[in-house]
Amino acid sequence: MSVKVPRGTQDILPGQSEKWQYIESIAKDVCRRYHYKEIRTPIFEHTELFTRSVGDTTDIVQKEMYTFEDRGERSLTLRPEGTAAVVRSFVENKMFGIPDQPTKLFYTGPMFRYERPQSGRYRQFVQFGVEAIGSEDPAIDAEVIALIMDIYKSAGLKKLKLVINSLGDAESRNAHREALIAHFEPRIDEFCTDCQTRLAKNPLRILDCKKDRDHELMATAPSILDYLNDESKAYFAKVTSYLDAIGIAYTIDPKLVRGLDYYNHTAFEVMSEAEGFGAITTLCGGGRYNGLVQDLGGPESPGIGFAFSIERFIAAMEAERTEWPVDSGLDCFIVAIGMEAKDHSVALVHELRTAGLSADRDYQDRKMKAQLKASDRQKARFTAILGEDELAEKRITVKDMAEGSQDNVLLSELTDYLKTKMEAN
Numbered sequence: 001m002s003v004k005v006p007r008g009t010q011d012i013l014p015g016q017s018e019k020w021q022y023i024e025s026i027a028k029d030v031c032r033r034y035h036y037k038e039i040r041t042p043i044f045e046h047t048e049l050f051t052r053s054v055g056d057t058t059d060i061v062q063k064e065m066y067t068f069e070d071r072g073e074r075s076l077t078l079r080p081e082g083t084a085a086v087v088r089s090f091v092e093n094k095m096f097g098i099p100d101q102p103t104k105l106f107y108t109g110p111m112f113r114y115e116r117p118q119s120g121r122y123r124q125f126v127q128f129g130v131e132a133i134g135s136e137d138p139a140i141d142a143e144v145i146a147l148i149m150d151i152y153k154s155a156g157l158k159k160l161k162l163v164i165n166s167l168g169d170a171e172s173r174n175a176h177r178e179a180l181i182a183h184f185e186p187r188i189d190e191f192c193t194d195c196q197t198r199l200a201k202n203p204l205r206i207l208d209c210k211k212d213r214d215h216e217l218m219a220t221a222p223s224i225l226d227y228l229n230d231e232s233k234a235y236f237a238k239v240t241s242y243l244d245a246i247g248i249a250y251t252i253d254p255k256l257v258r259g260l261d262y263y264n265h266t267a268f269e270v271m272s273e274a275e276g277f278g279a280i281t282t283l284c285g286g287g288r289y290n291g292l293v294q295d296l297g298g299p300e301s302p303g304i305g306f307a308f309s310i311e312r313f314i315a316a317m318e319a320e321r322t323e324w325p326v327d328s329g330l331d332c333f334i335v336a337i338g339m340e341a342k343d344h345s346v347a348l349v350h351e352l353r354t355a356g357l358s359a360d361r362d363y364q365d366r367k368m369k370a371q372l373k374a375s376d377r378q379k380a381r382f383t384a385i386l387g388e389d390e391l392a393e394k395r396i397t398v399k400d401m402a403e404g405s406q407d408n409v410l411l412s413e414l415t416d417y418l419k420t421k422m423e424a425n
Helices: 017-033 047-053 059-064 083-092 138-154 170-190 193-201 203-208 230-245 310-319 339-354 368-377 388-392 411-424
Strands: 044-046 066-069 075-078 103-112 124-133 160-166 264-272 282-288 303-309 332-336 359-361 382-386 395-400 405-410
Touching: 017 103, 017 124, 017 138, 017 310, 044 047, 044 083, 047 059, 047 075, 047 083, 083 103, 083 124, 083 303, 124 138, 124 310, 138 160, 138 230, 138 264, 138 282, 138 303, 160 230, 170 193, 170 203, 193 203, 230 264, 264 303, 282 310, 303 310, 332 339, 332 368, 339 359, 339 382, 339 388, 339 411, 368 382, 382 388, 382 411, 388 395, 395 411, 405 411
Parallel strands: 332 359, 332 382
Antiparallel strands: 044 075, 066 075, 103 124, 124 303, 160 264, 264 282, 282 303, 382 395, 395 405
16 A cells, blocks of 8 residues: 655655754744743644634634544644744743743744645644743834844845734724725625625634735725824834834835734734745734733733744745755765674764764675765765774774875774864864
8 A cells, every 4th residue: 555645744854854954943043042932832732722812713713723522522623823822831831920021932843724735835834933922012023023034034035025014902903893894895795705704703804815815895995004093003103113223124014914813013924025936925924912811811911923934934045046054964984894894883983973973884785886985975074994904903094085185094093083184174
């Protein structure tokens, strides 16, 4: 029986996994500089967590969640996004009691959504995200946006566009909601059934519809910026002034809405403008979610965060033809000729690895020529040849593959010799 990887998933093979590790290492280092700490939450949570936080009118809850009952007949869901789980943990573990707020967290891991697979989008995908919970200072909004831009630029991406908007506070959103209903209601029968349902429950979600995005009413829909009260206007102005102060370019897009119900005030997306990246250009999305902590049983603790897909990050890197500084070569490959030499090479390879060098040897009993080819394929910096004559003299022949030089080295000094040569370069 031939069993293949499930549709919408992928195997990350050697040669590709190093790219993932590179991106993750950059993101984690930037988080370290911004003083964000890692949190790890379960891959599945109680279904109620997502229906309450993400919103029961969203596509994620209605169409995309992987939900199942366990043996105790409890409804569980594979996490479709990371914020709800982090906020749940923030409340459950009483992190709001930490003296220094906001609590700054980052996470990475697989998420699951049942949607049509397409280029760069999978049913199991990996997100890296950041959450700052416990402050309503507009400066933290600017910090979170600066952090994601720093991650992308640290990886070498240049063709980026930051788009921001304000969704306002509850009063502003209610005024905008009424305006949207008045705008769409006379012709709502021209829209998809999902939008017809959203009209009464959450009309803002109509603006995020992929099916009806070209409808003429979309272009003339009331702008949230026209309904912001003085407080919301002042908040958004402060965020943009901080972005100006730290030199981050942005475009204000009044039609930018986030697809999850918990967002308010600042919303943003980072897009790739690289040629050939694809029709869907969004790399990262985020925003402020004041009220979510209270919805999940905690005290008033305003928050803001973002998440990006590592798959789409890699696609953007490749669209820009950015160099991958990934060194997948070995430090040393041991070529052993003869049974005694092969036996001795086992301990020799272990000695090099213990000393911090990457080393390998042949495990297929191949002849010398085939072993030398294997060393080349594995991009070994040094090839060390151990035969019966060398073993008798307690020496080993070491070829520097970069310089083309060759030395005869005492076996007892091999490790120090290799480390000295590598430090010199």
